[in-house]
Amino acid sequence: MMKETNSVTAAVRRTLGIAGSTLLALTTLAAGTASAQEAQSQESSGAVLDVVTVTGTRIVRDGYEAPTPISVLGTEQLAQMATTNLADSVNRLPALSGGRSSHNYSGNISSGTAGINTLNLRGLGANRTLVLLDGKRMVPATLGTGDTATGAPDVNSIPTALIQRVEIVTGGASAVYGSDALAGVVNFILDKEFTGIKGTAQVGETTYHDNESQLYSLALGAPFADSRGHVLFSAEWAGSDEIRGNNRPWNDAGYQLMNNPAYTPTNGQPQLIKRFNTGMSQATAGGLITGCYYGTAPNTAVQAGCPLRGTDFVEGGAYLPFNFGSVISNPYMSGGDWERSRNDNLQSLTMQMDRSTAFGRASFDVTDNTSVFAELGWSKTRAINHHALRTFDFNLKIPVTNPFIPDEIRNGMIANNVTSLAMGTTNADLPPLAGDNTRTFKRYALGVEGSFTMAGDDWSWDAYAQRSTTEALQTAPGNRINPNYTKAINSVRDPSGRIVCSVNADANPANDDPACVPYNPFGIGVNSQAVIDYITETGWADQELTQDVVAISASGQPFSSWAGPISLAFGAEHRREEVDGVASVLDEASPSVFFAGNYHASKGDYNVTEGFVETVVPLAANVPAAQSLDFNGAVRWTDYSTSGDVVTWKAGTTWQPIDDIRVRLTRSRDIRAPSLGDLFNAGQSGGSNFTDPRDQSQYLVTSVTIGNPELKPEEADTTGIGIVFSPRFIPGFTMSIDYYSIEIDGAIASLGAQENANRCERGITDLCRYVIRGADGKIVTVYNQPQNILGQEASGYDVEMSYNLPIGPGDLQLRALGTYFDKLQTKDSGATVEGSGLNAGGAGIGLGNALQSPKYRYLVSAGYNWEPVTATLTMRGISSGKYNNSFIVCTEGCPTSTLANPTIDGNHIDGVKYFDLSLNGKLLDSGAELFMVVENLLNEEPALVAGTRGGGYYNGQDNADYYDRLGRYYRVGVRFQF
Known part of the structure; x- marks a missing residue:
């Protein structure tokens, strides 16, 4: 005071x-x-x-x-x-x-x-x-x-x-x-x-x-x-x-309305609840593992029992455990590490x-x-x-073959028969959309x-x-080009060991995009300006x-x-x-x-x-x-x-x-x-x-x-x-x-x-x-x-x-x-x-x-x-x-x-x-x-x-x-x- x-x-x-x-x-x-x-x-x-x-x-x-x-x-x-x-x-x-x-x-x-x-x-x-x-x-x-x-x-x-x-x-x-x-x-x-x-x-x-x-x-x-x-x-x-x-001091608690995850039509609880200390449950700035894909199931990510769920990638590609909090109602949550996944306080006031x-x-x-009379008027504003906002993704599917996956994470995937990771990210390496x-x-x-x-x-x-x-x-x-983002985030190693976009590694040359630069979704500060330039453009x-x-x-x-x-x-x-x-x-x-x-x-x-x-x-x-x-x-x-x-x-x-x-x-x-x-x-x-x-x-x-x-x-x-x-x-x-x-x-x-x-x-x-x-x-x-x-x-x-x-x-x-x-x-x-x-x-x-x-x-x-x-x-x-x-x-x-x-x-x-x-x-x-x-x-x-x-x-x-x-x-x- x-x-x-x-x-x-x-x-x-x-x-x-x-x-x-x-x-x-x-x-x-x-x-x-x-x-x-x-x-x-x-x-x-x-x-x-x-x-x-x-x-x-x-x-x-x-x-x-x-x-x-x-x-x-x-x-x-x-x-x-x-x-x-x-x-x-x-x-x-x-x-x-x-x-x-x-x-x-x-x-x-x-x-x-x-x-x-x-x-x-x-x-x-x-x-x-x-x-x-x-x-x-x-x-x-x-x-x-x-x-x-x-x-x-x-x-x-x-x-x-x-x-x-x-x-x-x-x-x-x-x-x-x-x-x-x-x-x-x-x-x-x-x-x-x-x-x-x-x-x-x-x-x-x-x-x-x-x-x-x-x-x-x-x-x-x-x-x-x-x-x-x-x-x-x-x-x-x-x-x-x-x-x-x-x-501002009044904006320090992440106040959010969400669906009540415990609600059923007969249990007497309200369907909608308001909670403080809220952030995103499906994404963080550097990427958050939210589930696992097993075997050949193509479209369903499993959260319960996924051993890698809650891995949060931070500066330099390091990773930390992420606490999802006491109330989870996707895409929001209350409690836990809400401040790490919060985004509402980043937009310009x-x-x-x-x-x-x-x-x-x-x-x-x-x-x-x-x-x-004659009148002339001019103004320029x-x-x-x-x-304005971050470009986010809540439903990324990253296969085990992605070369940017840290070795320890990949080994955990292989040991548990995880074929792909379910991830969410607000793409901190990409510029905010202006x-x-x-x-x-x-x-x-x-x-x-x-x-x-x-x-x-x-x-x-x-x-x-x-x-x-x-x-x-x-x-x-800073507008994201979605097709370029999709191509850049799907990367593999070519026969020489270089990390390349997968469109340039398949057998069909018609799919090639020579300009494509692989994007690393794991962490903050891990992508070059060349990657950013390929993914973003001014609309x-x-x-x-x-x-x-x-x-x-x-x-x-x-x-x-x-x-x-x-x-x-x-x-x-x-x-x-x-x-x-x-x-x-x-x-x-x-x-x-x-x-x-x-x-x-x-x-x-x-x-x-x-x-x-x-x-x-x-x-x-x-x-x-x-x-x-x-x-x-x-x-x-x-x-x-x-x-x-x-x-x-x-x-x-x-x-x-x-x-x-x-x-x-x-x-x-x-x-x-x-x-x-x-x-x-x-x-x-x-x-x-x-x-x-x-x-x-x-x-x-x-x-x-x-x-x-x-x-x-x-x-x-x-x-x-x-x-x-x-x-x-x-x-x-x-x-x-x-x-x-x-x-x-x-x-x-x-x-x-x-x-x-x-x-x-x-x-x-x-x-x-x-x-x-x-x-x-x-x-x-x-x-x-x-x-x-x-x-x-x-x-x-x-x-x-x-x-x-x-x-x-x-x-x-x-x-x-x-x-x-x-x-x-x-x-x-x-x-x-x-x-x-x-x-x-x-x-x-x-x-x-x-x-x-x-x-x-x-x-x-x-x-x-x-x-x-x-x-x-x-x-x-x-x-x-x-x-x-x-x-x-x-x-x-x-x-x-x-x-x-x-x-x-x-x-x-x-x-x-x-x-x-x-x-x-x-x-x-x-x-x-x-x-x-x-x-x-x-x-x-x-x-x-x-x-x-x-x-x-x-x-x-x-x-x-x-x-x-x-x-x-x-x-x-x-x-x-x-």
């Missing part, structure tokens, strides 16, 4: 030295969320439909006044958080759950999504949250495969330095914004009128002196041509270091990230009522995980906007054309996603009623999405040759044509029981070249009976169209730990995901009901409570390798064509194809409160936000899985495609502004939860475990709360300010989440979706504006 305290003190002193003074302030995300944008001035009680940016119409209102709830993060709140990426700031809103970042999605190789930053409203998936840049669509960041991030943009590409505010619409908005707004919209709005120069420089690191980060940004804005024109430019670079391995962005904009007033993804984003936009008067009414209009591209280069250094795919958009819209107030002006907006848009790419020869080979990745170049395109109409109609004003009553409606017709046309709509109303209360109600039909990856993925594959449904044996299986061009758009019906309370007797206080319900029909999902095989075995024969078994009866490959197969439903409550009041020489700002996930149901084949209250995140046990989230999330802040210093304390957290709501908890006297209701010895996961502290201090008359942020002030450890049966080898006992795994984090810096 003293050591940690001293390190913390030293870190504080270093950061204070960099800052130049002691400045404390908060990461107040909430401070901006409650008070959305300022309410527009209204000449009457009727609402006004106005233009936001240039892409069509939006209702510009205070977040408490809009029919659909809106939260806003302003410039000051984003600056106070001082994160190195916008997604990290926005993802703290309770309404967002399970977004991807370099901290929680660093190990995925095959999909190429590792390193992207996505936003996920309502826990419904990032592909159902529409992300806009200044009201315009963003091109997807990756093709993806079978993941909720498929088709989602990467927030890394947004020019942070010029962001004026972030608007979050928490409700279905497809009729207003278009496809993918099923869960809501996150709109990053630029400060297009910025004039001057501003910049930021900041550094940070954890309390463990790792994950060092830096951010430097500069933005310029200036008028020209007598202020008829305006130019903007910004540039930014941010980077953070990788944390290789997981050496977070990736190395380097991000550069540049943005330029020029606008010019060609007339008093018309202006043109590189995400590197040098230690992931290295580079994404280059480019955007070009040209537009014109203006206003005119017609029949005495003022109208505004805009039109633009935009092209955006993402070039996604996915590489997998890669280079794919370009292109999005072309042409849009036009107009808005005005052509009519009036006795209650006020009636607003009308309408517009049209045409969009084309395309993917094209290339992959390495080895990646394209069939059958798959790499351990993971096996990328295939995908090609395909589709186009969308749509038109919309939106209106706000004041129904009453300044009458008893209705100071105002407004109707807001929108309808959008959309035609997809792949699936035909669809109509989305929205109807909403706001009613203010008295000054203190406002009621809002919306109902909408929303959609998510299949993404490029859903439609045209040519196939990506990777190895995963797999349980054979025939005999419950566990082994490695290759899972391949391919696209489905026959997919239809998902459809959802969304209902929102809310009340806003602003009591006149408490000046400065406002509170809102909103209920939401989203019912999705025809949700797109891939069953996954395990579920495909399970259902095939249960008699759904149509799926058996996706399950490929080898000559030995074991499953070799399972194919996945997305389908419109699920029904999903989400409902819950959002609460938001704010209270501003002067106290002493300054102002106190109190904020509270919370989201309660009442229901997150996934319906499939007649079964319903409830995902609300589950804290296992991506490691959810037996949940397949099910939605999941903690029961509630919250954020509370208290800030005090006493010029020139602002300080704020924030508390954010989640509720406790479970692994799976269908589990039956028992330790004795258990009922028979079933597929629908497995028995388990424990089903609780702790909740957590984190405190963040920060301070901003302005340097008077200088235009500069110093800031310091301390996240996770108390260095709160994450809850322990047992590694799942299918993913524990990769994930271990941590859950990165909802818990902070890095620990206390310090950031300090300076920003200026002149």
